[in-house]
Amino acid sequence: MTIQLDKMIPLPMLEQDTTGSGIWEIESVRFEQGKTYIIEAASGRGKTSLLSVIYGIRKDYRGKVYLDHNDINDFTWRDWSLLRKEKLSFIFQGLELFDNLTALENIQLKNSISNHQSPQKIEEMAERLGLAEFLQRKAGILSFGQQQRVAILRALCQPFDYLLADECFSHIDRENSLKAYQVIREECESQKAGLILTSLNGTDLLEAHVRMKL
Amino acid sequence: MRYLYSILWKDHSRTHLLWAFLGTTAGFVLLLAGIQFYLDIKSVLSQNQDLMDPEYIVINKKVNIGQTLGLVMAGFSPEEIEEIASQPFADQVAPFLSNNFPVSGYTENERFPDFYTDLFFEAIPDEYIDVKSEDWNWSPESGNIPIIIPQDYLNLYNFGFAPSQGLPQIPKGVISMININIRLKGQGRGNYDDYPGRIVGFSNRIHSILVPHDFLIWANEKYGYFKKTDPSQVILVSKDPTDPAIIKFLEEKGYDTIREKLKSSRMNIILKFIISFLVVIASIIIALAFLVFLLSLQLMISRSSEKIRRLNKLGYHYREISRPYVVLLLILMVGVTGLSLLITSILTRQFSSMAGEWSLDISSSLYGIIYGTALGLITLIFFSNVVAILVSTKKLCK
Numbered sequence: 182m183t184i185q186l187d188k189m190i191p192l193p194m195l196e197q198d199t200t201g202s203g204i205w206e207i208e209s210v211r212f213e214q215g216k217t218y219i220i221e222a223a224s225g226r227g228k229t230s231l232l233s234v235i236y237g238i239r240k241d242y243r244g245k246v247y248l249d250h251n252d253i254n255d256f257t258w259r260d261w262s263l264l265r266k267e268k269l270s271f272i273f274q275g276l277e278l279f280d281n282l283t284a285l286e287n288i289q290l291k292n293s294i295s296n297h298q299s300p301q302k303i304e305e306m307a308e309r310l311g312l313a314e315f316l317q318r319k320a321g322i323l324s325f326g327q328q329q330r331v332a333i334l335r336a337l338c339q340p341f342d343y344l345l346a347d348e349c350f351s352h353i354d355r356e357n358s359l360k361a362y363q364v365i366r367e368e369c370e371s372q373k374a375g376l377i378l379t380s381l382n383g384t385d386l387l388e389a390h391v392r393m394k395l
Numbered sequence: 396m397r398y399l400y401s402i403l404w405k406d407h408s409r410t411h412l413l414w415a416f417l418g419t420t421a422g423f424v425l426l427l428a429g430i431q432f433y434l435d436i437k438s439v440l441s442q443n444q445d446l447m448d449p450e451y452i453v454i455n456k457k458v459n460i461g462q463t464l465g466l467v468m469a470g471f472s473p474e475e476i477e478e479i480a481s482q483p484f485a486d487q488v489a490p491f492l493s494n495n496f497p498v499s500g501y502t503e504n505e506r507f508p509d510f511y512t513d514l515f516f517e518a519i520p521d522e523y524i525d526v527k528s529e530d531w532n533w534s535p536e537s538g539n540i541p542i543i544i545p546q547d548y549l550n551l552y553n554f555g556f557a558p559s560q561g562l563p564q565i566p567k568g569v570i571s572m573i574n575i576n577i578r579l580k581g582q583g584r585g586n587y588d589d590y591p592g593r594i595v596g597f598s599n600r601i602h603s604i605l606v607p608h609d610f611l612i613w614a615n616e617k618y619g620y621f622k623k624t625d626p627s628q629v630i631l632v633s634k635d636p637t638d639p640a641i642i643k644f645l646e647e648k649g650y651d652t653i654r655e656k657l658k659s660s661r662m663n664i665i666l667k668f669i670i671s672f673l674v675v676i677a678s679i680i681i682a683l684a685f686l687v688f689l690l691s692l693q694l695m696i697s698r699s700s701e702k703i704r705r706l707n708k709l710g711y712h713y714r715e716i717s718r719p720y721v722v723l724l725l726i727l728m729v730g731v732t733g734l735s736l737l738i739t740s741i742l743t744r745q746f747s748s749m750a751g752e753w754s755l756d757i758s759s760s761l762y763g764i765i766y767g768t769a770l771g772l773i774t775l776i777f778f779s780n781v782v783a784i785l786v787s788t789k790k791l792c793k
Contacts (some may be wrong), residue, residue, distance in 0.1 A: 238708060238793045258712060265710030276706045279402060290398045291709055339710070378532070 182249050182268060182342040184212040184235060184375075189244035191230035203393040204231065214342050217366070217376040219384050222395030228379035229274055230395070232345040235377075236271050237261045266294050270341035272349040280321030284312065284331045288319050292338035306334055309364050311357060326352040333361055336349045337368045344369055346378040355386070362387050398737055399706070400734065403719040406698040411691035415684055416727055418525035422680030423772070424656050427765050428742050429673035434764070435746070435757045436666055450636030451523060454479070455628045457651045468624025475648075479629060480703050484638045491603065492518045492627035496618040496750045497580040502573060508562075514540075514577070517603040518611035523630050526596030533610040538578050540592040543605040570594050582620035602653070603628070639664040685776050688727070691781055692720055697789050707792040713785070716792070720784045724777060732773045739765065 190205050199205040204220070205227065212218060222228050231258070233239035237253060246253045248264070267272075274296060278287050285303075292298055298306075307313045310330045315323055320331060329352050336344060344365065350358040366388070369376045378387070455469075456462075457580065462469040471479075471490060480488040494516045501511040521531070530541050553564045566732050577592040598605065632643060642661055645652060706716050747759035 199703065236708075258789075261793075262710055262712035262715075265708070271708070273708065277708055279702065279705070281405065282398065282402070286398060290402075293709065341689070 182375075183247075184319075184343065185245075185247040185250070186210040186235075187245040187247070189242055189246050190232065191227055191234060191239065192241045192243065194227045194230065197225070202226070206244070211372070212375055212377060214375045216390040217388070218375065218378065218391045218393060219387060220379045220393045220395055221382065221384055222379070226395040227395060229347055230342040232271065232347050232377065232379065233341075235334050236269055236273050236309045236345060237264070248308065261359055262382050263273075267340050268342045270336045270339050270344045272332050272336045272344070272346040274347040274349075274351075276328050278320040278328055278331060278335075280319065280382045282320060283318070284320050284323065285316040287331055288316075288335045288338055295339055297340055303334070303338065306337065306364055306368075310334055310361055310386055324352075326354075329353055330357070330361060333365065337365065341372060341374050343375040345379060346376065348381065350380065355383075358385065361394050399711070400719045402702055402706070403695075403699050403716070404723065406702075407695045407723070408691060411687065411694065412727065414728070415687035415691055416731060418680060418684035418687060419566055419731045420735045420738070420775070422677050424469045424738045424742070425673060425680065425732060426677035426772075427739040427761075427769055429670050429677060430768060431739060431743055431761060431765055433666065434762050435750075437637075439664065439750075439755050439757060441570070441640060442595070450633050451525070452631045452633060452636070452641070452652050453601060454626055454631055454645065454650045454652050457649050465607060467568040470627050471629050472625050476626075476629060478518060478717075482640070482644055484633045484635060484641050484644075485631050485634040486634050487523075489519050489523055489546045489630050490624065491628040491630065492608065492615075493624075494619070494661055495613060495615055495621035495623060496582075499578045501574055501578070503571065514622065515604060516606045516611055516614075517628070518606050518608040519601070519607050521628055523601075523632070524598065524605065526597045526598050530595040531607065533607040534734075535613060538590050540590050540606055540610060541595040542575075542592055543596045543598050543601075544600045546597040546599050547602065548632065551625060556560075561711050565599060578617050581618040586618075594616065601630070604763050618788045637657055637663045660758055681772065681776075685779075687779060688776070692724065692780060692784060693787055696720065696784065703788055713788045713792040715782075719789045720788070721781055724780050725786070728773050728777045732769050735767070736761070 187209050188202065189210075190199070195207055197266075205211050210230060220228060220231070230239060230242075234242050235248075235253075237256065268274065281291070282290065288303060292303065296308070304313065304316075307316055310333065312327065312330050312334060315327055315331075320328060327350060332347075333349055347364065350361065365376065368374075378384075378389075384392075397472065450617075456471070476488060476490055479485055493650070498514040498516055499512060500514050503595060524543065526543050528541070528543075530761070533540060549565075549567065549570065555563050571594055573594070575592040577590045577596070578587055578589040638660075642664060644650075654773065670734055702712075703716050705712065742758050745756045750757040
């Protein structure tokens with residue numbers, strides 16, 4: 182799947198100075214499946230907005246967004262539901278975990294839709310993310326950093342063409358971030374998927390095909 | 396999917412749903428039991444009617460002061476008779492024929508005290524008369540005039556008049572043996588004839604002194620000289636005397652009848668009134684309960700709105716998100732239907748055994764229409780709630 186943005190800009194960005202932006206000032210931006218994109222920008226430059234528009238949870242934008250040459254404006258409820266189940270995965274900045282469910286149940290909530298990952302695989306990934314001992318705990322009592330890793334693991338438990346990761350290492354230390362990035366990259370590679378990762382800073386250690394500034 | 400249920404069912408308000416459940420059940424029981432009992436009583440009424448066959452209803456105009464003063468005609472005009480005959484409840488209608496010449500009767504018998512009285516006669520075709528007697532025939536040649544009087548007249552004499560005056564009571568058979576001379580007077584002095592007359596029967600149906608129809612036609616022809624008047628009574632045959640339209644019609648027109656005869660019609664009206672009252676109450680209860688259901692589910696959805704948005708972000712279609720609510724609703728609806736049918740059938744059985752003691756034959760099982768009504772209503776409530784659920788979850792999704 183390709184993602185193409187034609188002069189797309191979220192409406193709130195119109196009121197800001199976007200000079201020098203690698204996306205908002207560009208005529209047409211194209212993302213290709215299988216490649217890793219890292220978008221770095223300061224707060225309020227529209228990182229979350231960009232990903233949200235692509236994911237269909239923000240509709241206030243100007244311009245066009247195409248997924249595989251289809252205008253996302255024409256998508257139905259069903260289309261979006263299928264896309265989010267099988268083509269697009271999102272690691273939300275706000276995590277969107279259910280506090281009353283355990284970490285594992287949160288993960289299963291996603292995984293049970295398509296049974297994408299086996300229980301062994303989930304355990305293995307949890308181990309690598311340093312989550313193994315927290316899987317049975319309620320998500321609400323985990324630290325934000327732990328929750329963030331639960332959200333990462335959940336996002337990997339579905340088939341996808343693109344993984345949209347919104348500041349997903351913001352509360353994880355450098356060492357664990359690198360481990361987590363490794364897990365993400367492996368899953369993307371095994372799915373031949375693209376990765377669009379946004380971050381405030383400190384991404385220089387993360388490997389990527391394309392780096393952009395907003 | 397099971398996670399969806401445990402996430403979304405958490406936010407229900409048990410009290411709201413319980414009250415909605417109980418309220419709907421109560422409304423349903425009231426409505427279903429009302430319909431069941433209405434049908435029961437209706438069938439009892441029409442069963443009783445079968446015993447009596449079609450009802451013969453004698454109608455007259457209410458007597459008022461206008462008639463006393465001779466300002467208003469007390470009789471039925473041909474148009475009015477036509478109107479009565481055209482009513483859907485009227486199967487047959489016949490006006491009473493009365494004598495338009497003076498009639499008197501007297502006895503000459505050494506075994507009974509003599510008496511003399513002025514009389515009147517009325518006649519209707521034979522098929523309306525409840526007395527079947529071989530003696531009930533007349534021909535100009537035989538001259539014998541058979542007479543039918545109301546059973547009540549004899550009772551009045553035997554149980555009222557005779558004991559108080561020290562007179563003997565007279566059995567029916569003896570009365571029939573008394574020869575009565577009937578004097579029919581034409582216009583002019585000395586223009587009269589005496590005929591032998593005899594009481595041949597006693598009617599429970601018609602409160603009048605009846606003679607054969609043929610005879611009265613003949614006699615009116617021969618002796619009659621009064622100005623012709625409209626018949627003051629009309630007999631009406633109705634196959635369904637329970638029809639409340641009869642009473643309504645009579646009241647609208649200011650006609651009168653022996654009320655007893657129309658007891659079932661009157662009962663039907665009262666019954667219908669009670670039942671419609673019950674139905675209105677039941678409908679209000681059901682409507683309120685429906686609203687409580689609607690509001691409880693909406694409340695549940697709005698309490699879960701964050702969760703619903705989150706699930707939507709994770710890729711759940713709003714229809715999938717609605718499913719736990721629909722399933723909950725379905726469970727409650729099935730519960731309401733089951734419970735209210737159960738209670739109604741228990742009530743029915745109780746009612747039936749109670750009615751059995753009064754020797755009324757009432758069905759102890761529910762009528763088919765009861766199941767139909769319950770099913771229809773519950774489906775209506777269910778689907779309108781499903782629509783409301785879908786609309787409100789959709790609103791939360793993107």
